[in-house]
Amino acid sequence: MSGFHKDVIIKDDAPNRLFFSKHLQFLLSYAKNQNSYEYVMSEWLRASGVYWCLTALKLLKNDDLKEGQLYDFVMSCYSKEKGGFGASEYHDPHILYTLSAVQILAMIDRLEDLDVDNIVSFITGLQQDDGSFYGDEWGEVDTRFTFCAFATLALLGRLYDCNVNMGVQFILECRNFDGAFGCVPGSESHAGQVFCCVGALSIANRLHLLDIDQLAWWLCERQLPSGGLNGRPEKLPDVCYSWWVLASLKIIGRAHWLDKASLIKFILAAQDDETGGFADRPGDMVDPFHTLFGLAGLSLLGDTCLEKVNPVLCLPQPLVDNLGLKLEIVCQRD
Amino acid sequence: MHGRLKVKTSAEKQAEKEKEREKKKLVYQGCMKKIRQLYLSGDRSPELLKLTSGIIENIPEFGTLWNWRRIVLLDMFQKDTDTESEPKKGELILAEKRLVVRCLEVNPKAYALWMHRRWLVEQDPTVEALTEELELCNLFLKYDERNFHCWDYRRFIVKLGGTSRTSELDKSTSLIERNFSNYSAWHYRSTLLDIQDKEVVDRELEWTQNAYFTDPADQSVWLYYQWLLGRRKKSESLLAVKQDKDNSQVIVLISTTSYSPPIIQVEPSVELTWKSNAVPSQVWYADCGTTGPIQSLTYGESSITLDKDLVASSSSLSPCVEFTAPLSIAHDQLANIRELYEIEPDNKWVILTLVNMLNTLHKHKTREQISELRNLTVKLCQVDPMRTGYYRDMWSKLLCETAVNDWWTGGEPSLPMYLS
Numbered sequence: 001m002s003g004f005h006k007d008v009i010i011k012d013d014a015p016n017r018l019f020f021s022k023h024l025q026f027l028l029s030y031a032k033n034q035n036s037y038e039y040v041m042s043e044w045l046r047a048s049g050v051y052w053c054l055t056a057l058k059l060l061k062n063d064d065l066k067e068g069q070l071y072d073f074v075m076s077c078y079s080k081e082k083g084g085f086g087a088s089e090y091h092d093p094h095i096l097y098t099l100s101a102v103q104i105l106a107m108i109d110r111l112e113d114l115d116v117d118n119i120v121s122f123i124t125g126l127q128q129d130d131g132s133f134y135g136d137e138w139g140e141v142d143t144r145f146t147f148c149a150f151a152t153l154a155l156l157g158r159l160y161d162c163n164v165n166m167g168v169q170f171i172l173e174c175r176n177f178d179g180a181f182g183c184v185p186g187s188e189s190h191a192g193q194v195f196c197c198v199g200a201l202s203i204a205n206r207l208h209l210l211d212i213d214q215l216a217w218w219l220c221e222r223q224l225p226s227g228g229l230n231g232r233p234e235k236l237p238d239v240c241y242s243w244w245v246l247a248s249l250k251i252i253g254r255a256h257w258l259d260k261a262s263l264i265k266f267i268l269a270a271q272d273d274e275t276g277g278f279a280d281r282p283g284d285m286v287d288p289f290h291t292l293f294g295l296a297g298l299s300l301l302g303d304t305c306l307e308k309v310n311p312v313l314c315l316p317q318p319l320v321d322n323l324g325l326k327l328e329i330v331c332q333r334d
Numbered sequence: 335m336h337g338r339l340k341v342k343t344s345a346e347k348q349a350e351k352e353k354e355r356e357k358k359k360l361v362y363q364g365c366m367k368k369i370r371q372l373y374l375s376g377d378r379s380p381e382l383l384k385l386t387s388g389i390i391e392n393i394p395e396f397g398t399l400w401n402w403r404r405i406v407l408l409d410m411f412q413k414d415t416d417t418e419s420e421p422k423k424g425e426l427i428l429a430e431k432r433l434v435v436r437c438l439e440v441n442p443k444a445y446a447l448w449m450h451r452r453w454l455v456e457q458d459p460t461v462e463a464l465t466e467e468l469e470l471c472n473l474f475l476k477y478d479e480r481n482f483h484c485w486d487y488r489r490f491i492v493k494l495g496g497t498s499r500t501s502e503l504d505k506s507t508s509l510i511e512r513n514f515s516n517y518s519a520w521h522y523r524s525t526l527l528d529i530q531d532k533e534v535v536d537r538e539l540e541w542t543q544n545a546y547f548t549d550p551a552d553q554s555v556w557l558y559y560q561w562l563l564g565r566r567k568k569s570e571s572l573l574a575v576k577q578d579k580d581n582s583q584v585i586v587l588i589s590t591t592s593y594s595p596p597i598i599q600v601e602p603s604v605e606l607t608w609k610s611n612a613v614p615s616q617v618w619y620a621d622c623g624t625t626g627p628i629q630s631l632t633y634g635e636s637s638i639t640l641d642k643d644l645v646a647s648s649s650s651l652s653p654c655v656e657f658t659a660p661l662s663i664a665h666d667q668l669a670n671i672r673e674l675y676e677i678e679p680d681n682k683w684v685i686l687t688l689v690n691m692l693n694t695l696h697k698h699k700t701r702e703q704i705s706e707l708r709n710l711t712v713k714l715c716q717v718d719p720m721r722t723g724y725y726r727d728m729w730s731k732l733l734c735e736t737a738v739n740d741w742w743t744g745g746e747p748s749l750p751m752y753l754s
Contacts, residue, residue, distance in 0.1 A: 037355040041362060044396040090370055091398040138401060140449050165613045169593060172614070177524035177561040186489050188482050188521045206612065209591060213731070220724050221553070233517045233553050235480070238336065257727070259720040272340065285338040 006236050007224040008281050014269035018298065020305060022276030023291060024060055027053050030288055031065055046088040047077050049288060051100040054107055056292040058316045059299055059307045067108040074101045080115075083122030084136070094136045095126060099148040102155050103315060106323065116156050123149050124162045130173075131166030132184070142183045143174050147196035150203040151313055154325060164204050171197045172209060179214035191222055191231040195244040202251050202312045202328045212330065216254035219245050227262025228281065238280045239270045239290045242297030247311040250300055253330030264301055267294050365389055373402050378409040387433060394437040394444040403430075404453060411457070427454055435470070442474055448483045452490060464496035479509060480518050489522075499526055514545050517554040524561060538562055539663070543670055546683075550674060556683040560690070563667065571636035572598075573616075577628055577644040584628060585619045592616070599632040664695050682718040685710055693732055697739045707732065 031053040033039060042049050050073060054065060076089040077097060084093025085101035098119065105111050126134040126149065133145040146167055153159045173185040174197065180189030181197040194215070201207050222229045222245045228237025229245045242263065249255040269282040270290070277286030278294030296314055299306040308317035312327040320327070343351070369385050383406055386399045407426055414423045421429075434451045441447065451470075455463055471488040474481055492502055503526050509519035527534055539562055545555040574587040584606070588596055595608035596618060606620035622628070630639040640646045671688050678684050689710050696703050711729045715722045 037359050040359050041393070043366070044393055044398070086398065090374065092401050094397060136397075136401075138404070138449065138453070140445070142445075165593075169614065176521060178521075178557050183482070183486060186525050187486050188518050190482060209614065217724060218557075220721055223720050225720075232480075233557070234515050254724075254727075257721065257724040259722075262720065279338075279340070280336050283340060284336075285340045287335050289335055 005224070006230075006234055007226050008228065008237060010226055010266065010269045010282055014282050015271040015273050016265065016268050018268065018303065018305060019271055019273060019276055020060065022271075022273070023056070023278075023295065024062055024276070026272075026276030026286065027057050027060070027288065027291060028062075028064055031057075043088045044091075045097075047074070047085060047097040047100040047104070048087065050074075051103050052288040052292040054104055055314060055316070056288065056295050058107060058319075059292075059295045059309060061307055067110075070104060070108050071110050071113075074104050077101055080118070083115075083118040083120075083125075092136060093122065095123065095133060095145045095148045095152075096135065098122065099152045102152050103313070106155055106315065107319060111156065114156070116158065120153065120156060120158045120161050123152055127162050127167070129166075131163060131168070131170035133167070143171060143181060143193050143196045143200070144183070146171060147200045150200045154203050154327075155313070155323065159203065168201065168204055168206050168209070171200055178218050179211055180218045189218070189232060191219065191229070191241050191244040191248070194219065195248045198248045198251050199312045205328050207252060207328050207330060210252065212252045212254065216249060216252055216257055219249050220254070220257035223258055223263065226266055227259065227264075228266035229258075229263065236281065237266065239267055239278050239297070240280065240293040242267050243293035243300075243314065246297050246300050247314070250311040250332075251329055253332035255300070255332055260301055264298065267297055267301075270294060362389065369399070369402075378406045380406075380410070382406050391433075391437055391440075394441045394447050397446045400446050400450050404450070424458070427458055430454055438474065442478065442481055443483055445483065448487050452487065455491070455494070459494055461495075464491055464494055467491045468496050475509075479513065479516050482518065485518055485522065502526055510545070514549045514552045514555055517557075520554045520558045524558065529562070535562060535663070539667065543667075547674065550678050550681050550684060553683060556687060560687065563664065563691075570596075570634035572631060572633045572638045575628075575631055575638050575640060575646050577622065577640065579644065582622060583619055584622055584631075585617065586631065586633070588616050588618065588633060590616065592618075596633055600628055601630045601632075602626070602628075664691055667691065668695065679713075680717050682714060685714050685717070689714070689728075689732075693735075697736070698743070699736050704736070 030036070030038065031050065039046075050070065054070065057063075057065060074085070077085040077087065077091065078101070079086065079093045082093045084095065085098045086093050087097045091097075102111070102114075102119070105114065123133075126136070126145070128134065128141070132141045133149045134141060135145050149162060150159060150164075150167065153162060171181070174181045174183070174187065174193070176182060176187075176189045178189050180191075181193045182188050182190055183193055187193070198207075198210070198215075201209060221233070222231070222241060224230060224237050226237055228239070229241035230237050231241050231244065246255060246258065246263070249258065266282075267278070270278050270280070270284075271294070272279065272286045275286060276291075277288070278290040279286045280290050292314075295306060296309045299309040300311060309315070310317045310320040310327065311329070313320060313325075365385055365388055369382065369389070372379070372382055372385070383403060386403055390396055390399050390403075407430065410421075410426055411423045414421075414426075431451070431454055434447055434454070437444070437447050451467075455467055468488070468491055471484055471491065474484040475488075478484070491497075492499075503523070506519045506523040506526065509516050510523070527538065529535060539559075542555055542559045542562060545552070546559060549555070569589065571589045572586060573589055575584065577584040586596070586598065586608075591614040593614045595610075598606070598608065600606060602625075604622075604625050606622065608618040608620050610618050627644060628640055630637055638646045668688075668691050671684060671691060674681075675684050675688055689707060692703065692707055692710075699707070708729070711725055711732075714725045718725075
């Protein structure tokens with residue numbers, strides 16, 4: 001197997017320009033057709049699904065989705081008793097969907113209607129003695145949840161209601177021999193977890209605790225000959241890593257360590273020119289998740305048709321500016 | 335959502351597919367309605383287990399339904415202890431474990447599945463149960479040796495006492511020998527070893543050398559090797575100290591980030607309370623009040639004496655380098671890498687490792703050494719053009735560190751430094 005590495009080959013006739021209006025069509029029809037198979041069957045993660053659609057539409061500078069309906073949906077996910085949000089009505093609250101809910105409300109400017117104290121106590125109640133956060137009362141621990149906690153609290157202006165120092169300490173416990181991060185102490189490094197840890201450290205203003213050059217090198221090594229990015233060594237490239245890897249590099253000021261042109265080529269090739277939307281890699285089925293991260297990646301890479309995106313919160317940059325959020329980003333040269 | 339190939343079908347087949355999906359959707363909606371009606375009205379009967387299993391086998395990531403199953407099971411466990419009712423807790427757990435495995439066979443990467451399995455084991459963590467779980471891990475690692483959910487679950491079982499560290503080290507050895515490209519196994523190995531033990535490091539270096547000579551294109555072994563040579567624990571020492579001219583405050587910079595106030599001896603003797611603005615930190619300060627000028631401070635093995643300006647730095651303060659290995663190891667290893675470079679002159683991993691080693695070994699560099707490093711860096715940009723941005727910055731950093739080191743040690747700089 002010497003010299004063989006997992007990768008994809010981009011065909012000559014693969015899409016090579018952005019299908020702006022097709023993506024609009026894809027996202028709007030997905031979000032509006034609430035009786036479709038996809039919509040109904042994605043009940044278990046719907047709050048996140050709506051966040052992906054809405055954010056992608058905002059990056060396409062579209063405001064077609066009715067804010068009243070979005071608000072009603074989000075609030076149907078709210079559990080007054082527990083203080084958190086579930087994926088959908090009647091679903092148990094979880095920190096993942098609580099972040100998605102608050103991100104949606106931020107985009108439709110309804111944060112002020114929240115019982116912030118209740119949501120804050122849901123989140124702070126999930127923090128453990130070692131600084132980690134449970135996802136919900138069932139006790140799963142993961143650095144994804146640290147990011148969800150910090151990001152949600154920051155959006156509500158209440159970051160220091162939790163124990164930030166201990167939260168940071170737990171993140172550092174998840175650092176591995178290669179300088180990157182995993183789910184829990186001892187877990188293998190993974191670009192998704194790296195994004196969560198780097199994002200959380202940015203929110204907490206602790207990026208200086210990273211060995212930036214070491215981590216950024218591990219991240220830029222995710223780029224394969226096809227131009228696409230994988231999540232860890234010897235894995236296939238995937239458009240969603242155009243977000244997890246690229247945003248992490250943006251935050252720590254090393255995005256210029258990637259080959260920009262070939263990455264753009266890979267992301268564009270993952271579009272579907274019939275239905276619109278992006279897939280995980282060229283030739284696969286599209287979905288809103290990869291559509292958001294494909295567009296967000298292209299925005300970070302400088303596509304001027306798209307709205308600027310904040311690399312820490314994956315929200316439109318103008319919104320983050322309006323909220324007055326100061327998120328630590330290391331300056332980069334270009 | 336991942337790895338689903340788009341397959342073009344005829345209009346007829348498409349219509350058939352739509353009908354099929356519509357049917358599935360209606361069944362799903364009907365089932366979910368029943369589940370909600372029962373659960374939300376307080377029902378905790380086996381009927382709920384039956385209904386939810388229909389959904390969960392198709393959508394194993396459906397967290398809320400697994401939660402509701404646990405609530406129902408806990409209720410049934412309770413009834414089991416109260417009466418002679420069937421089924422017993424043990425049987426329920428077994429049935430649930432079988433369900434989880436059925437779901438894992440279809441979707442081995444669903445977080446909710448591994449979490450539910452964990453909960454089941456925690457209900458009854460016998461030695462037999464833990465052995466069975468290790469077998470489960472072995473099976474799923476055989477299907478996919480990179481499944482991090484399975485690896486994390488394995489670590490959970492090991493922590494519960496499922497097996498020993500030695501046995502796990504052997505496991506990682508056998509996995510790596512079967513396939514050098516098993517980054518997950520190399521990673522696991524890094525968590526099992528005491529990197530501060532010289533014998534351990536020597537043994538690992540020898541073994542790793544076999545691996546990279548056998549398969550020099552494999553990145554996993556190079557990352558592990560780099561770690562063996564470099565990432566040692568930094569010793570705790572004082573790097574710099576400054577006291578305010580009016581003696582009111584003293585600030586220290588220590589070599590490693592600390593979560594708690596460092597224990598520092600002060601001459602003349604005084605108890606100081608060290609504080610930091612953000613923990614963990616390398617920077618700590620203390621109010622000195624009426625102490626007067628401090629002469630020296632001691633922390634760990636290091637001491638700093640303040641000068642008349644009440645400021646001082648440690649002579650061990652040096653530019654950061656990639657490797658911090660003792661020089662003797664690096665010289666031996668350099669010979670191996672040079673040998674491999676003769677055989678594999680276009681291998682980016684070999685060249686990069688060679689550059690890092692030469693940079694570390696020669697803090698002061700002669701013109702010839704700088705020239706060799708420049709040529710190697712140019713070579714890297716040729717064999718690995720995608721990372722040109724990284725190699726350019728790497729070269730720039732190398733030059734800066736070399737120049738700063740020359741200036742710091744008062745040596746003759748090989749390179750002029752332009753600060754404009």
